Amino acid sequence: KIDISTNINGIKISSCIMNASGILCCTEKELYNLMMSSSGAVVTKSCTIKPRKGNLKPRYFEWKGGSINSMGLPNLGIDFYLNFLEKKNSKKPFLLSISGLSIEENYLILRKANISSNMNAIELNLSCPNLLEKDKILGYDFSKISDFLENLFQFYKKPLGVKLPPYFEDFHFRKMAFILNKYPIYFVTCINSLPNGICIDINKESVVIHPKKGFGGIGGLSIKPFALANVRKFYTYLRKDIPIIGCGGICTGKDVFEYILCGASAVQIGTQFLKEGIPVFDRLIKELITILKNKNYSSLNSFKGKLNVF
Numbered sequence: 001k002i003d004i005s006t007n008i009n010g011i012k013i014s015s016c017i018m019n020a021s022g023i024l025c026c027t028e029k030e031l032y033n034l035m036m037s038s039s040g041a042v043v044t045k046s047c048t049i050k051p052r053k054g055n056l057k058p059r060y061f062e063w064k065g066g067s068i069n070s071m072g073l074p075n076l077g078i079d080f081y082l083n084f085l086e087k088k089n090s091k092k093p094f095l096l097s098i099s100g101l102s103i104e105e106n107y108l109i110l111r112k113a114n115i116s117s118n119m120n121a122i123e124l125n126l127s128c129p130n131l132l133e134k135d136k137i138l139g140y141d142f143s144k145i146s147d148f149l150e151n152l153f154q155f156y157k158k159p160l161g162v163k164l165p166p167y168f169e170d171f172h173f174r175k176m177a178f179i180l181n182k183y184p185i186y187f188v189t190c191i192n193s194l195p196n197g198i199c200i201d202i203n204k205e206s207v208v209i210h211p212k213k214g215f216g217g218i219g220g221l222s223i224k225p226f227a228l229a230n231v232r233k234f235y236t237y238l239r240k241d242i243p244i245i246g247c248g249g250i251c252t253g254k255d256v257f258e259y260i261l262c263g264a265s266a267v268q269i270g271t272q273f274l275k276e277g278i279p280v281f282d283r284l285i286k287e288l289i290t291i292l293k294n295k296n297y298s299s300l301n302s303f304k305g306k307l308n309v310f
């Protein structure tokens, strides 16, 4: 019997494969579909204090190498998601993603969330690259994050994980891990999209998305090597009791296996979920189980983090 369930700091997740925040997880129907699907958990669209329309369209584009997006956090507002969580009657774990446009807005949202009992954890998005109102990704401002988390954990005592942007230099991984290791961080999700790429349509000789002169977050196949590296680095530098959720370019069961091998305890599916829809979860589960069977592994712990290096 192959067991692909996982445990994120006490949150038991039946299957280690779930959706990534932002993909088909904004409206009541989308959340209901995810709740009834084989996704191990439901991660909601990052929300703000008020509903938000998001950036002008076209704001999403796919090509064989992945996706580019500048959605701009379109969402139904924190009250909608808290209300949905109160009403839901499913046992499936929910990660409520939040992304205030300012530190103060994050406090406001978290104070509201502090009252709700029906979510399993917050996924604090520190890495949205597509906000016209801001020129900096919070995840790259180490001193601001440090102050923010210091204040946040004075009043927020419920399970809370963070969603990080990609880092590229060892010094940055060490710096970020040093900050996170000071706090009761429930999990770390690596990575959000690669910020500010552009894709071009040579027929029109133009960019393919409207906002920010065509610059947007890159997701899908082409970012997997960077996402795997971020999982591996944080697995190396974070406290051993902080589980890592891998995200970025997962298209097959083999990709899921690679993330667990790097140290991830679970994975999130973004671009491929948007391309394939709800059936992606059953396909990835089947493919992962086949790989574990062929390798004679009975659970994720048989090989989690055991990446060989030369």
Ligand SMILES: O=C1NC(=O)NC(C(=O)O)N1
Pocket: 022, 046, 069, 070, 071, 072, 073, 074, 125, 127, 128, 129, 130, 192, 193, 217, 218
């Ligand atoms: O955190 C985010 N990452 C993205 O790639 N896009 C969305 C968005 O723009 O709403 N947010």
